[in-house]
Amino acid sequence: MAVVAAQNGTETSAVSGRVGQPPPRKLSKEELVKTHKGYLKKQNLSPDAPRPVKQPVLSEAYPASTKSIRDVEIMPLSDLRVETHHRGKGIIVKVISMPFIGAGAVSIVEDEFGNVDKLAIYNQGDSSILSGVPEGCVVGVKEPYYKYNGAENDYMICVDHPSDVILLRFADPIIPESLQLGPLLKTSLEWRTAGDTAFIERDYPTAVFCYTEALETAEDDASEAPIYTKRAGTNLILGRYDTAKADALASLTGGSSDWRGYYNAGKAAYGLCEYKTSKEHFEKALQLNSKGSGIQKEYERSLARLREEEHGEYDFAAMAASLSPQNVHLDNGSFLGRTRVAESKHHGRGLFATQELKAGDIVFVEKATLMPNQYEPARASAALYAMMVRQLCENPSLAQSVLSLYPGKDTPYERTGAEGTIVDGVPVVDVFLVEGIRTKNCFSAPLSTLEDTKPTTPAGRLAKGLWTHAAHMNHSCVPNTMRSFLGDILISRATRDVAEGEEVFQQYVPVSSRVDERNLQYKHSWGFECRCTLCEGERRSPAAMLEKRKEVLIAVEKACDKRLPGRHGESEKFVPDAAIRSVDRLAKQLEDLHEPEVYDKLPRLMLIYPCNWLVGAHRGRKNHAKVVKYGLKVLRNFGFRVPAGDDDKEVAAWDPRNIFSKSGNISLMTIHVVVALRRLAEAYQALGQQETSKRCTEAADFGYQMVTGFKNDSSVIEK
Numbered sequence: 001m002a003v004v005a006a007q008n009g010t011e012t013s014a015v016s017g018r019v020g021q022p023p024p025r026k027l028s029k030e031e032l033v034k035t036h037k038g039y040l041k042k043q044n045l046s047p048d049a050p051r052p053v054k055q056p057v058l059s060e061a062y063p064a065s066t067k068s069i070r071d072v073e074i075m076p077l078s079d080l081r082v083e084t085h086h087r088g089k090g091i092i093v094k095v096i097s098m099p100f101i102g103a104g105a106v107s108i109v110e111d112e113f114g115n116v117d118k119l120a121i122y123n124q125g126d127s128s129i130l131s132g133v134p135e136g137c138v139v140g141v142k143e144p145y146y147k148y149n150g151a152e153n154d155y156m157i158c159v160d161h162p163s164d165v166i167l168l169r170f171a172d173p174i175i176p177e178s179l180q181l182g183p184l185l186k187t188s189l190e191w192r193t194a195g196d197t198a199f200i201e202r203d204y205p206t207a208v209f210c211y212t213e214a215l216e217t218a219e220d221d222a223s224e225a226p227i228y229t230k231r232a233g234t235n236l237i238l239g240r241y242d243t244a245k246a247d248a249l250a251s252l253t254g255g256s257s258d259w260r261g262y263y264n265a266g267k268a269a270y271g272l273c274e275y276k277t278s279k280e281h282f283e284k285a286l287q288l289n290s291k292g293s294g295i296q297k298e299y300e301r302s303l304a305r306l307r308e309e310e311h312g313e314y315d316f317a318a319m320a321a322s323l324s325p326q327n328v329h330l331d332n333g334s335f336l337g338r339t340r341v342a343e344s345k346h347h348g349r350g351l352f353a354t355q356e357l358k359a360g361d362i363v364f365v366e367k368a369t370l371m372p373n374q375y376e377p378a379r380a381s382a383a384l385y386a387m388m389v390r391q392l393c394e395n396p397s398l399a400q401s402v403l404s405l406y407p408g409k410d411t412p413y414e415r416t417g418a419e420g421t422i423v424d425g426v427p428v429v430d431v432f433l434v435e436g437i438r439t440k441n442c443f444s445a446p447l448s449t450l451e452d453t454k455p456t457t458p459a460g461r462l463a464k465g466l467w468t469h470a471a472h473m474n475h476s477c478v479p480n481t482m483r484s485f486l487g488d489i490l491i492s493r494a495t496r497d498v499a500e501g502e503e504v505f506q507q508y509v510p511v512s513s514r515v516d517e518r519n520l521q522y523k524h525s526w527g528f529e530c531r532c533t534l535c536e537g538e539r540r541s542p543a544a545m546l547e548k549r550k551e552v553l554i555a556v557e558k559a560c561d562k563r564l565p566g567r568h569g570e571s572e573k574f575v576p577d578a579a580i581r582s583v584d585r586l587a588k589q590l591e592d593l594h595e596p597e598v599y600d601k602l603p604r605l606m607l608i609y610p611c612n613w614l615v616g617a618h619r620g621r622k623n624h625a626k627v628v629k630y631g632l633k634v635l636r637n638f639g640f641r642v643p644a645g646d647d648d649k650e651v652a653a654w655d656p657r658n659i660f661s662k663s664g665n666i667s668l669m670t671i672h673v674v675v676a677l678r679r680l681a682e683a684y685q686a687l688g689q690q691e692t693s694k695r696c697t698e699a700a701d702f703g704y705q706m707v708t709g710f711k712n713d714s715s716v717i718e719k
């Protein structure tokens, strides 16, 4: 991790006096190289240590350079000023050391005048040759930032934005004469052979570099085609699908061997989720090589993705079965046609239904634009950030879907508008913008929501990912959809009927029962105050009432806590009468603190925990009538319309299978609703009300489909 400049008081004052000044003493070349070699020695002793990712610090944010290295004034290293962004300037330096690889790559560099300094390059993807900054290469840094590194006389040129540094080709005339090495190899064949060697050694970034030089030095078009083919294949391995596709198409000669070019182009288009294009390329490949079983297989995969895209045809059970900790990126596409992005009255853009949807229907299915296989919560965010930066660098055609997302207001400068455009052959990538987009738009995802709802699954292992379509959804505490995950596939289902043209909402995080508390969280994490029907309704209740409810809730929680709550908030063990009476009394008190004029039709979220607890406590005592009483209350408190429970006729006429479509639009669907329905089914069964019991089980299964994304037997959530 790079040292964040001047964090402690002494350092702050030490550096602030020098901002805009040259450093008091510049270390000599010998001193810099000696210290650097010490780091390298340590690195060699622990070569397999995991590589940290540098997290951007938003308060220090600055925009990426949008200028070409040819349009900035080249300055000597001796002109660098402390804690200064040298706008309109650039440096051209030769790397004179092996890199030290930590959160970035740190090297010693020299300019044409013999000035020497330290250069730290962060945020280069693994497939970039600059992630390893080879000794001897010449780089240009645009609008460099010279940073105090926290120790005496320790300064470095710090490159956060990957597009601010450019690897210069050996023959580039911009390189000053004294830094020119001349090409290491002369002929195209030599470069191609060097590329092949690097490929065999699996050093793919170097292979791409060598093939590029081979193309630049090729004498005729005929010798270019096979080099393009090789570079296309290497870029495919690196996941650089844009370039792979362009290379594959450039390798076409009009002859019968073109099947390979079409095949590679098809694979690259598939990697970019352009399934119509991939299908077309595979078709052409098959026309030239009808016996290619590999091509046929790829062609069929494209057809399957197109079917998913068009009709939402998924075999979710098979997808779930294919999931494993190693295989989280499922070979499936997205189905998005039932919603579209449009302006929202709540904020910016939102998602809107393009057709009428029934409760339980699929709203959309989306394959993650980006989701690293990293379920360790402490690493998940950094892994997603690194992947986003890498993707933007490597597949500019995908950049727009990410860059157009809402970045929040934390970055202290406006977008330049040049983000994603190609300058000096690479897309402009602003890492601070990327981080803003990540924090406001990513979701946490379990490996499988289905597994996650089972009591045996340990909680808390979540990856972070970006689903750019879903990211357009605004939040509501009483949303009309809910999301679930199968690996990197997000499934969104309607939790009630949705009219054509209606905005669809989701919960950003599980909703806290207290209106003030949850809104603090929204403000802190997403910068908004929720104006959903529930929040607006609850705000009509006087602050003094809320305070009273909070007091009682604390007392209830304390009383409930005396017994261990189960996975779904219920009491697991046999609970003494006195405890039940105490919780019962407090729950009643809490209920009375919900004014009918405010809460008549609103969910009463604070009551859910005690009612769940009472369901569990009475279930443990086989007190079925009480299980029914509190089970119905749980549903009521989530905002569903249910009978009060004391009128047998009303209960007999009740069809719980309709609660999702016939409860109005202020209900909240969660796994606890499924649990309550199952508890009701069990209690009604014991009470001899078979028909109601059966309906409750069906309603639970129906609800469980919303929760898990596909049809599953809800009995798996039982202990």
Ligand SMILES: C[S@@+](CC[C@H](N)C(=O)[O-])C[C@H]1O[C@@H](n2cnc3c(N)ncnc32)[C@H](O)[C@@H]1O
Binding pocket: 344, 346, 347, 348, 349, 350, 405, 406, 408, 440, 441, 471, 472, 473, 474, 475, 476, 525, 526, 527, 528, 529, 530, 531, 532
């Ligand atoms: C993932 S984005 C949602 C899409 C966003 N509306 C857009 O224009 O791209 C998250 C941001 O949307 C805004 N937002 C989401 N739900 C909201 C709501 N209910 N009310 C106001 N703003 C909301 C917040 O600014 C939040 O940081």
